[in-house]
Amino acid sequence: MEERDIYEPVYAFVRTVPSGKVVTYGQVADMVSGVSLTARQVGAAMFVAPKDVPWQRVVGAGGHLPIGKRSPEMKMLQRRLLEQEGVVFLPDAEDRVDMARCQWLPDASGPAQGSLFEE
DNA sequence: AAGTTGACTATTT
DNA sequence: AAAATAGCCAACT
Numbered sequence: 095m096e097e098r099d100i101y102e103p104v105y106a107f108v109r110t111v112p113s114g115k116v117v118t119y120g121q122v123a124d125m126v127s128g129v130s131l132t133a134r135q136v137g138a139a140m141f142v143a144p145k146d147v148p149w150q151r152v153v154g155a156g157g158h159l160p161i162g163k164r165s166p167e168m169k170m171l172q173r174r175l176l177e178q179e180g181v182v183f184l185p186d187a188e189d190r191v192d193m194a195r196c197q198w199l200p201d202a203s204g205p206a207q208g209s210l211f212e213e
Numbered sequence: 214a215a216g217t218t219g220a221c222t223a224t225t226t
Numbered sequence: 227a228a229a230a231t232a233g234c235c236a237a238c239t
Binding site for chain 1: 219220221222223
């Protein structure tokens with residue numbers, strides 16, 4: 095129908111994110127490298143995403159929720175949905191996901207996943 | 214057709 | 227730690 099379906103690959107990827115795990119916008123843009131996409135485009139895609147897409151499992155780099163800058167209510171909804179799925183939030187931070195534990199590493203069946211995260 | 218905007222991110226103040 | 231800057235590129239004015 096519409097050309098907006100260029101986001102289909104993004105939706106397809108997000109749909110594969112298991113409950114209790116999250117990915118970052120940048121990570122999605124990187125995984126779907128088959129198409130020219132930036133983290134911003136992923137955000138735009140999520141905004142118009144179909145209901146069968148678990149948009150809440152896509153968070154900002156470092157585990158924060160950039161959505162809150164525009165829609166505080168939506169941010170709280172996202173946090174609630176994630177906690178309901180078992181995603182752990184850092185106790186110290188305002189609204190930050192414990193990425194070291196909850197970020198989804200697709201097909202990371204290697205011996206070590208070596209999570210490198212700095213703040 | 215040209216300018217603005219934004220569910221981003223990395224860098225720099 | 228928080229705010230401003232600079233790239234990003236499709237969608238919207």
